[in-house]
Amino acid sequence: MSYLSQPPRPLTRRPPVESMTGAVRMPLHSVIRMVALASAVTLVLGSQAILDWALALPVHPASDLAVNAADQWHAWMGQVGLTRPAEAARSGFRQLQN
Amino acid sequence: MLFPTLNFGLFFLVVFSVAWALVGHHRLRLAFLTAASYLFYGFWDWRFCALLAASSLGNHLFGRLIFDSPDPQRRKTILTVAIVLNLGCLAVFKYFNFFLESLNELLILLGVGRDLPFLSVLLPVGISFFTFHGISYLVDLYRGTLDRPASALQMLLYISFFPQLVAGPIVRAAHFLPQLRRPVDPAEIPAIRAFLLILGGLFKKVVVANILATELVDPVFRDPQAFGAIDLMLAAYGYAVQIYCDFSAYTDIAIGVAALFGYRFPQNFNQPYRAVGLRDFWRRWHISLSSWLRDYLYISLGGQDRRTRNLMITMLLGGLWHGAAWTFVAWGLLHGAMLVVEHRAAQGRQPLAGWQRGAAVLVTFHLVCLTWILFRAPDLGLALDYLAGFARLSQASQVAQPMVLALLAGGIGAHFLPAGRLDWLERQVATLPRTAQAAALGAAIVLIDRLGPDGVAPFIYFRF
Known part of the structure; x- marks a missing residue:
């Protein structure tokens, strides 16, 4: 390790490139509102993914509750037609794949 | 816990909410993020949380010893011991069986095959990354790039912060620790x-x-x-x-x-x-690793004074860093050889x-x-x-x-x-x-x- 015999010196020739330079900033309350609304949209449009997740949980009484709730939620979303956009996108993409 | 899963989505929502609720309590926020990061890591195998904590606290201790020692010779010795321990830990978990297996094959080829003591060890997720984070901390402190050591809490979070814990990017101590020292600004979120x-x-x-x-x-x-x-x-x-x-x-x-x-x-x-070119490629691919290897290994070996040797060693170790297999060794050596050729071909040429x-x-x-x-x-x-x-x-x-x-x-x-x-x-x-x-x-x-x-x-x- 020849560097041990050298006097201490700064190592970095080029500083790391910052990923967030020039990015638009927003205050926390706006970010929280954005996260909350995006989560709600995900909950509504992604009921199939939530059901898939619940079905993959390990067997446990709490998991049964989660599965029942997710199943019920998915059924409600299906009744009002909110599962259709995601499923249409999925089947369209699968057709393209095949 | 993988990023593109609902488990991570739920984890993120909880940690995000609590972390920002603690924004006025800097130390408490750091402690909470550390606990959340250990929970994230524990999802793979909770036993490795002890290894992660030992690595962080060990490096914290060595960092203090380096910083407090007025004797340059003693600082060098402490740094050397600390780096050897870090790499030793990596070697045991990641390379021990690979080297033993290779030695065994060599002995069989020579007709003196032996039953060598293979270890049944699991590879801790992200060990290559958190080992490099630890070494970065020690060398930055030794070199003076870091003006003072981290507190134990800052060190625990620097090594374990969940977004970069298991697959990088390799965030240097000199880049990240100053961010952990000051409170975050809730008015400026990109x-x-x-x-x-x-x-x-x-x-x-x-x-x-x-x-x-x-x-x-x-x-x-x-x-x-x-x-x-x-x-x-x-x-x-x-x-x-x-x-x-x-x-x-x-x-x-x-x-x-x-x-x-x-x-x-x-x-x-x-x-x-x-x-x-290959040099340009390595300035664009996994920049945090390639610049780490350049600054902490290639330059430390002497840089361009003995370019061919130093490039080959750096790329060989860079290949081996990716995994304990001869394919990675060959991959690293091939990149090293091509970089040497490119350097030689580029000398005196117009862009x-x-x-x-x-x-x-x-x-x-x-x-x-x-x-x-x-x-x-x-x-x-x-x-x-x-x-x-x-x-x-x-x-x-x-x-x-x-x-x-x-x-x-x-x-x-x-x-x-x-x-x-x-x-x-x-x-x-x-x-x-x-x-x-x-x-x-x-x-x-x-x-x-x-x-x-x-x-x-x-x-x-x-x-x-």
């Missing part, structure tokens, strides 16, 4: 760019990398002798796109998530397949222009693809079978599906988009009402989830 990086990362991983892996790369690499030259070439291109989309996805998501907590990570990829630049991009891309075959193959024998298969020119393609070809073209073509594309997209999104931005974010997450294959494969770099 949320739009963070969400764009996260969405882009999810798309690259869930859709592009996963489809290319299942439809093209995995079948061909499993049995290359069953495929002709066209499929082998497509799978090599496919792996180039897959590994880029997989790894850059992880780091994009990590950078985006960290930004939502108020921390900045460095850029880790910069359109690597538009590089005009490339016009068609020469285009040709250089094409040649560099194909050289990189060639080395990816070694990187992806499970052993050298299969890699050689793969390369030999390029002679089977007449065999028709079995894997050239339109979707696969479109993803390949898109994955490579995206490297030639203008450099400021993210800034431009961010500005466009920023003009939309906040409600529309949030609704689009939620809808995009659902859409990406539905487009990908069922299930999520682990990220490739988790193995390293």
Whole structure:
């Protein structure tokens, strides 16, 4: 390790490139509102993914509750037609794949 | 806990809410983020949390000893001991059986085979990354790049912070610790760019990398002798796109998530397949690792004073860092050799222009693809079978599906988009009402989830 015999010196020739330079900033309350609304949209449009997740949980009484709730939620979303956009996108993409 | 899963989504929502609720309590916030990071790590195997804590606290202790010691000779000794211990830990968990196996094979070849004591150890996820973080801390402190040591809490969080814990980017102590010392600013969150990086990362991983892996790369690499030259070439291109989309996805998501907590990570990829040479490639690919190797290893070995030797050692160790296998050794040595040749060829030459630049991009891309075959193959024998298969020119393609070809073209073509594309997209999104931005974010997450294959494969770099 020849560097041990050298006097201490700064190592970095080029500083790391910052990923967030020039990015638009927003205050926390706006970010929280954005996260909350995006989560709600995900909950509504992604009921199939939530059901898939619940079905993959390990067997446990709490998991049964989660599965029942997710199943019920998915059924409600299906009744009002909110599962259709995601499923249409999925089947369209699968057709393209095949 | 993988990023593109609902488990991580729920984990993120809870940690994000509590971390920002604690914004006025700096130390408590750091303690909470540390606990959350250990929980995140414990999802893989809670036993390795003790190793992570021992690594962090051990490096913290050595850092204090280095900083407090007025004697330069003593500082050197402490640094050497600390680096040896860090690398020793990595060697035991990652390389012990590999070296023993190789020694065993050599002894059998020499006719003196012995039953060597193999260890049954699991590879702790992310050990290569947190070892490099620890060494970065010690060397930065020794060199004076860090003006003072971290507190135990800061050190625990620096090593374990969950977005970068298991697959980087390798965030230097001198870059991250100053951020942990000051309170985060809740008025200045770069949320739009963070969400764009996260969405882009999810798309690259869930859709592009996963489809290319299942439809093209995995079948061909499993049995290359069953495929002709066209499929082998497509799978090599496919792996180039897959590994880029997989790894850059992880780091994009990590950078985006960290930004939502108020921390900045460095850029880790910069359109690597538009590089005009191998040196340029390494300035664009896994930047945090290549610059770590350059600054902490290559320069420490003497840099360009003995360029050939130092490049070969650096790239050999860089290859070995990726995994305990001869394929990674060969991959590192091949890159080292090509870098040496390129350095020599470039001496006294004018910079490339016009068609020469285009040709250089094409040649560099194909050289990189060639080395990816070694990187992806499970052993050298299969890699050689793969390369030999390029002679089977007449065999028709079995894997050239339109979707696969479109993803390949898109994955490579995206490297030639203008450099400021993210800034431009961010500005466009920023003009939309906040409600529309949030609704689009939620809808995009659902859409990406539905487009990908069922299930999520682990990220490739988790193995390293």
